[in-house]
Amino acid sequence: MPPYDLVIIGGHLITMDPAVPDGPATIAVRDGLIADVLPAGERPEAAAVVDATGGIVLPGLVDTHRHTWQSATRHFGLDWSLMDYAGAAFVRLGPAIGPEDVRAATLLGALAALDAGITTLVDWAHIQNTPEHADAAVEALQESGIRGVFAYGWPQTDPMRWVVDSDEPLPDDVHRVRAALPDDHGRVTMALAARGPELSRLEATRRDLELARALGLRTTMHLSNAGSVTRLDELGLLDETVTLVHATGCADDELKRAADLGVTASVSPLIEQTMPGLGTPATGRLKAAGVVAGLSVDTGIATSGDLFAQMRAALAQHRQSGRPEPLTARDVLAMATSGGAAATGTSERAGSLTPGKRADVIVVAADTVGLAPVVDPAAAVVLAAHPGLVRTVLVDGEPVKRDGVLLGPVRKALDAARDSLDRLRHAAPEVFGS
Ligand SMILES: [Zn+2]
DSSP states (O other): OOSEEEEEEEEEEOOSOTTSOOEEEEEEEETTEEEEEEETTOOOOEEEEEEOTTEEEEEOEEEEEEOGGGTTSOSOOTTOOHHHHIIIIIIIIGGGOOHHHHHHHHHHHHHHHHHTTEEEEEEEEOOOSSHHHHHHHHHHHHHHTOEEEEEEOOOSSOHHHHSSSOOOOOOTHHHHHHHHOOOTTSSEEEEEEEOOTTTSOHHHHHHHHHHHHHHTOOEEEEEOSTTHHHHHHHTTOOSTTEEEEEOTTOOHHHHHHHHHHTOEEEEOHHHHHHSTTSOOOOHHHHHHHTOOEEEOOBOTTSSOSSHHHHHHHHHHHHHHHTOSSOOOHHHHHHHHTHHHHHHHTOTTTSSSOOTTSBOOEEEEEOSSTTTOSOSOHHHHHHHHOOGGGEEEEEETTEEEEETTEEOSOHHHHHHHHHHHHHHHHHHOGGGGTO
């Protein structure tokens, strides 16, 4: 038996771990873990070899919030406001979505994420219309091979019952799903997608957060308004298990308080800038306050599904804002990796090229007309990388993309998503303008 299962040779590492130097090195994988980072040129015996010569080797990227169930209805809401989106996606499309639509969209979205080098995905699943909807999402995440965090939300069957003025508890099925996903260190784990004080009454928020604690789950919630953090803090509901999605309108002192409590954030730079009503990305203010933040795609209905585009959007928006704190390529890379891992509770397993962590590793081709010659690898990745340059993706040391080819059930996912879109066009024609 060779000492390692797999080695990655010839690449330039960006480790995102201050204790592991960047530069040319060999990564050695055993039992799904990064076993060793060895000097460049070392090529220990291994069952498999990934030749990353001319490539940049990074930790797998982390998407901290994506409504994956919307992945089969892509790119047609670019001109919508937040209110347009809410009306279309939730009021009209939501009740028409069946379990097979969730399965198709989740498989497609998860494969698209892997193709783009995203190895950890928070599937923000506020589509719990029936238990079969939950099962379909979890099974699709498992089939895709991604490190999935299934964030159980609420049904889209009746907005007046579940959100707005709701004080309804989340469906009891959440207990069954938790019992089915008991392993907090497995490939697919669970979180709670809470409604929060801006989508429900404070009583429902309190109940959601207490439920998450009782079930031993992290909580992720959309929150954009000044005062919301204070209201939750006054009830003792915020701690390091809570991630705030957007946090665009939170006051600076609220962000400082959130940082003190260990609360993390998820910034969706493209959608926040393109969809009127979401506010201005808080990237710089979060950094100034000391809140650890990750990046997120949010919804494929109106944004790009890859984090390279999100990194560029975050950087450009911050530079344009004129805020005083510097934001570097490395800062936005940290949001897409180690910060994202913190905001998903996966820091012990993912987010950096650290011996002992799971071998979630990607190789970006850099000996290409778009990137070479590389002077600053971090800047090259942030400014010019894209999913087409992601050559290799490993999750738990297992290839899910090899030599630029995605290995999962791609044809099946495309066919199922097309069938789902056809069904939804028929079921909710007004959403599609036909
Ligand atoms: Zn969202």
